[in-house]
Amino acid sequence: MSRKIVGLTVRDVRFPTSLEQHGSDAMHTDPDYSAAYVVLDSDCGLRGFGLTFTLGKGTEIVVSAIEALAGLVVGKCLQEIVGDFRGFYRLLTSDGQMRWLGPEKGVIHLATAAVLNAVWDLWARAEGKPLWKLLVDMDPKTLVSCIDFRYITDVLTEEEALKLLMNAQEGKQQREAEMLSEGYPAYTTSCAWIGYSDQQLRQLCTDALASGWTKFKVKVGADLQDDTRRCGLVRQMIGPDNILMIDANQRWDVDEAISWVKSLAQFKPLWIEEPTSPDDILGHAAISKALAPLGIGVASGEQCHNRVMFKQFLQASALQFIQIDSCRLASVNENLAVLLMAHKFRVPVCPHAGGVGLCELVQHLILFDYICVSASLNNRMCEYVDHLHEHFTSPVMIRDAHYMPPKDPGYSCEMLETSVQRHHFPDGDVWKRLLKK
Amino acid sequence: MSRKIVGLTVRDVRFPTSLEQHGSDAMHTDPDYSAAYVVLDSDCGLRGFGLTFTLGKGTEIVVSAIEALAGLVVGKCLQEIVGDFRGFYRLLTSDGQMRWLGPEKGVIHLATAAVLNAVWDLWARAEGKPLWKLLVDMDPKTLVSCIDFRYITDVLTEEEALKLLMNAQEGKQQREAEMLSEGYPAYTTSCAWIGYSDQQLRQLCTDALASGWTKFKVKVGADLQDDTRRCGLVRQMIGPDNILMIDANQRWDVDEAISWVKSLAQFKPLWIEEPTSPDDILGHAAISKALAPLGIGVASGEQCHNRVMFKQFLQASALQFIQIDSCRLASVNENLAVLLMAHKFRVPVCPHAGGVGLCELVQHLILFDYICVSASLNNRMCEYVDHLHEHFTSPVMIRDAHYMPPKDPGYSCEMLETSVQRHHFPDGDVWKRLLKK
Numbered sequence: 001m002s003r004k005i006v007g008l009t010v011r012d013v014r015f016p017t018s019l020e021q022h023g024s025d026a027m028h029t030d031p032d033y034s035a036a037y038v039v040l041d042s043d044c045g046l047r048g049f050g051l052t053f054t055l056g057k058g059t060e061i062v063v064s065a066i067e068a069l070a071g072l073v074v075g076k077c078l079q080e081i082v083g084d085f086r087g088f089y090r091l092l093t094s095d096g097q098m099r100w101l102g103p104e105k106g107v108i109h110l111a112t113a114a115v116l117n118a119v120w121d122l123w124a125r126a127e128g129k130p131l132w133k134l135l136v137d138m139d140p141k142t143l144v145s146c147i148d149f150r151y152i153t154d155v156l157t158e159e160e161a162l163k164l165l166m167n168a169q170e171g172k173q174q175r176e177a178e179m180l181s182e183g184y185p186a187y188t189t190s191c192a193w194i195g196y197s198d199q200q201l202r203q204l205c206t207d208a209l210a211s212g213w214t215k216f217k218v219k220v221g222a223d224l225q226d227d228t229r230r231c232g233l234v235r236q237m238i239g240p241d242n243i244l245m246i247d248a249n250q251r252w253d254v255d256e257a258i259s260w261v262k263s264l265a266q267f268k269p270l271w272i273e274e275p276t277s278p279d280d281i282l283g284h285a286a287i288s289k290a291l292a293p294l295g296i297g298v299a300s301g302e303q304c305h306n307r308v309m310f311k312q313f314l315q316a317s318a319l320q321f322i323q324i325d326s327c328r329l330a331s332v333n334e335n336l337a338v339l340l341m342a343h344k345f346r347v348p349v350c351p352h353a354g355g356v357g358l359c360e361l362v363q364h365l366i367l368f369d370y371i372c373v374s375a376s377l378n379n380r381m382c383e384y385v386d387h388l389h390e391h392f393t394s395p396v397m398i399r400d401a402h403y404m405p406p407k408d409p410g411y412s413c414e415m416l417e418t419s420v421q422r423h424h425f426p427d428g429d430v431w432k433r434l435l436k437k
Numbered sequence: 438m439s440r441k442i443v444g445l446t447v448r449d450v451r452f453p454t455s456l457e458q459h460g461s462d463a464m465h466t467d468p469d470y471s472a473a474y475v476v477l478d479s480d481c482g483l484r485g486f487g488l489t490f491t492l493g494k495g496t497e498i499v500v501s502a503i504e505a506l507a508g509l510v511v512g513k514c515l516q517e518i519v520g521d522f523r524g525f526y527r528l529l530t531s532d533g534q535m536r537w538l539g540p541e542k543g544v545i546h547l548a549t550a551a552v553l554n555a556v557w558d559l560w561a562r563a564e565g566k567p568l569w570k571l572l573v574d575m576d577p578k579t580l581v582s583c584i585d586f587r588y589i590t591d592v593l594t595e596e597e598a599l600k601l602l603m604n605a606q607e608g609k610q611q612r613e614a615e616m617l618s619e620g621y622p623a624y625t626t627s628c629a630w631i632g633y634s635d636q637q638l639r640q641l642c643t644d645a646l647a648s649g650w651t652k653f654k655v656k657v658g659a660d661l662q663d664d665t666r667r668c669g670l671v672r673q674m675i676g677p678d679n680i681l682m683i684d685a686n687q688r689w690d691v692d693e694a695i696s697w698v699k700s701l702a703q704f705k706p707l708w709i710e711e712p713t714s715p716d717d718i719l720g721h722a723a724i725s726k727a728l729a730p731l732g733i734g735v736a737s738g739e740q741c742h743n744r745v746m747f748k749q750f751l752q753a754s755a756l757q758f759i760q761i762d763s764c765r766l767a768s769v770n771e772n773l774a775v776l777l778m779a780h781k782f783r784v785p786v787c788p789h790a791g792g793v794g795l796c797e798l799v800q801h802l803i804l805f806d807y808i809c810v811s812a813s814l815n816n817r818m819c820e821y822v823d824h825l826h827e828h829f830t831s832p833v834m835i836r837d838a839h840y841m842p843p844k845d846p847g848y849s850c851e852m853l854e855t856s857v858q859r860h861h862f863p864d865g866d867v868w869k870r871l872l873k874k
Contacts, residue, residue, distance in 0.1 A: 028533045057505060057534035061544060064501040068494060096465045097494035103687075103715070103740065106543015107498060151714040154691040154723070250540075254591040277588040278540070279745040281718060282752050286591070303540065308716040315719050 003078040003126060005048075007041035008070040010114070012059045013051075013415070014425040015356060015388055016434055021195025022387055023055075023354070025249040026221035029195070032056030033356040033388060036063050036111070037420060038118040042078065048122025049414040052114035052327040053355040058107075059425065065111035068098065073115055082123055085146040089333050092116070093148070105305040109330055116331030117361065121411035131411040132364040135332070136176060136371050140165035147337045151308045155315065161340050168343075168372055175371045183402030184366055185377060186384040187215030187245065189354055192234055194219040201230065205237040212400040215243040215381055217273070221251030224263060231267040240268075245299070247273035254283040258290045265291075270379075271299040271321050278303035284318035297321055302328060302352035307337045314345040321379070323352045326361035339369050348378065354385030359396045360412040363403045391419035440515040440563060442485075444478035445507040447551070449496045450488075450852070451862040452793060452825055453871055458632025459824055460492075460791070462686040463658035466632070469493030470793040470825060473500050473548070474857060475555040479515065485559025486851040489551035489764040490792040495544075496862065502548035505535065510552055519560055522583040526770050529553070530585070542742040546767055553768030554798065558848035568848040569801040572769070573613060573808050577602035584774045588745045592752065598777050605780075605809055612808045620839030621803055622814060623821040624652030624682065626791055629671055631656040638667065642674040649837040652680040652818055654710070658688030661700060668704040677705075684710035687740070691720040695727045708736040708758050715740035721755035736760055739789035743767070744774045751782040758816070760789045763798035776806050785815065791822030796833045797849040800840045828856035 017023050018030035034056050040048035054062055072091055073081075081088045092112050093104050102108045124131040135143070144161045191204035205216070218234050220227040227246075235244055246269045252260060257275035272291065276283050278300060288298045301323030304310055313319045322342045329335050342349050351366050353359040359382075366382045374380070382403055389395035392415055394408040406412050422428045426435055454460050455467035471493050477485035491499055509528055510518075518525045529549050530541050539545045561568040572580070581598045628641040645653070655671050657664040664683075672681055683706045689697060694712035709728065713720050715737060725735045738760030741747055750756045759779045766772050779786050788803050790796040796819075803819045811817070819840055826832035829852055831845040843849050859865045863872055 027531070028537065030533050031537075032534065055534040055537040057532065058502070058538045058545070061498060061501045061505055061538060064498045065495070065544070068498055094464070095494065096467050097469065097492040100465065100468075100492040100740075101495045101498060101544050101547065105716070105742065106545060107502070107538050108495070108543060110538065151690055151717060151720070153693075154720065253588055256590075277745045279542070279743065280588060280749065282749045283588070283591065283745075303537075305542065306716065308714045308720075312717065312719045 002043060003046065004043045005040050005074055005076055005078065006043050008074050008115075009039045010063050010066040011037045011420060012063050012425045013037045013420050013423045014056055014059060014431065015423055016430065017387065018056070021193060024193045024195035025219045025247065026194055026251040027249040028055055034059045034425070035356050036066055036114050037415060038066060038114045040073070040118045040122055042122065046122065046125055048118040048125065049410070050114050050116070050118025050121055051357050051413050052110045052117070053358055054110070061107050062110050062114070065107050066114055069111055069115050073119070078122055078126060081119060085333060086148050089116070089146070089148045089330065093330060104308070104330070109305060110327060112330045113327045116333060117326070117411060117413065120332050121413065125410045128409050130364065130406045130409060131332070132367040132405060135364070135368040136172070143336060146333045148333065149337070152311050152337060152341065155311050156337070156341050156344060160344070164340055164343060165372065168375055171375060172371055175375060179367055179371060179405050183399055183404040184363065184370060185381045186398060186401050186403050187217060187243070187381045188213045188384050188386070188401070189217040190384070190386040191216055192218040192230060194222055198230070198233060201233060202237065205234060209238065214401060215245070217245040217247055217383070219249065220246045220264065221248035221260070224260060227264060231264055235267045244269050245271050245273060248275050250274045250277055250303070252276050254280070254286055257287050261291055261296060262294065265294045265296060269296055271297040273299040273323070274302070278305070279309070281309070281312045281316050281318050284313065285316040288318055288320060299323055299350065301325060304328065306330070307334050307341070310338045311341055314341055314347060319347060322347050322349045324349055324362070324365065325352045326358055326365060332365065335365050339365070339373050343373050348376070348380045349374065350380055351382045353383040354387070356388045357392065357413045359384055359389070360392055360394070363396060363406065364411060367405055391415050439480060440483065441480045442477050442511055442513055442515065443480050445511050445552075446476045447500050447503040448474045448857060449500050449862045450474045450857050450860045451493055451496060451868065452860055453867065454824065455493070458630060461630045461632035462656045462684065463631055463688040464686040465492055471496045471862070472793050473503055473551050474852060475503060475551045477510070477555045477559055479559065483559065483562055485555040485562065486847070487551050487553070487555025487558055488794050488850050489547040489554070490795055491547070498544050499547050499551070502544050503551055506548055506552050510556070515559055515563060518556060522770060523585050526553070526583070526585045526767065530767060541745070541767070546742060547764060549767045550764045553770060554763070554848060554850065557769050558850065562847045565846050567801065567843045567846060568769070569804040569842060572801070572805040573609070580773060583770045585770065586774070589748050589774060589778065592748050593774070593778050593781060597781070601777055601780060602809065605812055608812060609808055612812060616804055616808060616842050620836055620841040621800065621807060622818045623835060623838050623840050624654060624680065624818045625650045625821050625823070625838070626654040627821070627823040628653055629655040629667060631659055635667070635670060638670060639674065642671060646675065651838060652682070654682040654684055654820070656686065657683045657701065658685035658697070661697060664701060668701055672704045681706050682708050682710060682736070685712050687711045687714055689713050691717070691723055694724050698728060698733060699731065702731045702733060706733055708734040710736040710760070711739070715742070716746070718746070718749045718753050718755050721750065722753040725755055725757060734758055736787065738762060739765060741765065744771050744778070747775045748778055751778055751784060756784060759784050759786045761786055761799070761802065762789045763795055763802060769802065772802050776802070776810050780810050785813070785817045786811065787817055788819045790820040791824070793825045794829065794850045796821055796826070797829055797831070800833060800843065801848060804842055828852050
């Protein structure tokens, strides 16, 4: 069977999360968690599902970008793509006319992520495995053949990547068994969005503690007095031994970040996330250096736009926690490169998730990272947000604050067709009703 | 008169330059120089024209992004916008939902550039001045009020920017008079696109020398043997005293860039432009360090996506020539920030131009830079490419290889309506004919 891709459809799916301030932070005060949702049809009937995450407005721009890429995918056989996945990756990211729109950043890269996520889903389904297991079972040579090493060979060559993967083969089966029984540790961001009241916050912390959560993230950055009260409240709720992280979502300039976080140091956060512009490598390095004596690390990555940026964040010792994203980077291919570079620099990877579909996707990558790359859980955990999972055919499974490895074939981002139709923007039922108001 | 903006139209305009290999380089082998072209209508009948430059495919994505921004512009009065231009800039670049698509990079930032270019054009027309003169006559306080200093205050504060502008007031009138009589020095890229034959190259060099050109750029990076022959040929044609620059358009990795350029050092290039990824600040710093002993500088900027990136290129001594772009950065506002930072670091600015409309636009910025910021012509020149000027109502005027200051009110990017209609994609006459083939 050739598994030729005969069609690509993309839809603009939006959830009105802003109505209840879910997902609100200092810079994104009213997000409507959304997705540009891709379905690939193959001639054998098998389908591949992929998406990229957005915050509402502008999703139609990403849809337009995916439509522009469709011609590079439709008509190709799955085997032809994955047999030279590096070449296919390069085809999508380096089109002589379209690369001007990035290159490898912004809308065009988000679109590339959605398309490639669908290709990986199709591949995993064709092999009858969940994506993490497809990766775990893949031989290191095939794995590195999926990576475009352009612009990162000064830090990681193909040969070196291969060696890192070979070295991590030891203990692999044991780690896979461990994951299947224990799951991957998670932390929760659901308790303390910036738009939530103190009462909500208290209730959510109480519930989360009862469900076994031990690691909590608090959104900060809009108002220092407010942050002090909220961080104090959460630290009081969770006690001195549980872990607290804070997240400013890029609200500050470099010097402001340092002084603001120093004021919150009393609450012993493990990290400050996105203290400033996601582009500011040297700024993050300065902040890291200033906060190191306080035992506070710097985390970033959900808007770090490609492997070249991550390379430099590592070279400059600018981050103590690397937060990969399954949709900001161009799918598994580029995330593999970042996982390997992070391992080389011994910086723990703690994925960004939440949104819609991000938990479903990124759990596969971090399982692979533990089993086949880092072999470590030290200072590592994957973000979890308790929203919108009900719209997926294979939603994440959390047990005792751990991600349990998915078992269904694919990359876990197939949405229920009824959900897609109801939330289709602007003509699904949900939006027709809201827009009428 | 309120000058309320009552309408925004945007059109996808493409020129089939790839048919004759105009604009071809090592990474963009078949560009169709294109523009997302914006017209603002105001209630008093005055119109503002703006554009962002693209390479063909994907222009419709930028059009979609401009349409998404239109709602933030239409309905506002010009005075309301320019009275708080920093606030308006922030409104466009920091929308809580749309900033996820960048932030401040890629398609959404190119779209912002087109919209703001049109606003600046409208402002200059309302004042009856060419844009450069509007800027030159503007008091420093108003100038800095147009700049968003977010994320750059660790290098340049508003107070410092004001001081730099105040200090440069001395000799301003004299420099303005000098520009009006002599013009701003230019170099030509029109002689040596990568797709041109040796014969074409010889002929174009001969013609350019006869027209008074003394500075020449050669595209390199696809094949070393080819580059050696072409650079040798150009150096032979122009002699030892004229200036040669080479441009690799991001073709190499860091180590490859260093060794390749060393092989071409015999031709005494002033700079190597875009040796590697435009995102690789530390990579450019390494290349700069390696090439400094050979007297070769590193230049980049046409794909440097915002002021935060330029800030770091300067902090890291990664560039010896800063190449601003009138459409990659978000219009005059962000370019002002970069001009001031470059001046602080004493790094010469040599704008990127060419494409369609880039020469028309950027000449205004570099005139302002000389008259009001840098006050220096040392190692400075503005790119010039001899294509597509005939489509503009106020095309650039070159005299003896110098840009002569434009005199018509506005930002010089109004296109002839007949040109827009003929090249409208895909239904203008030019494209109807080509697509039929």
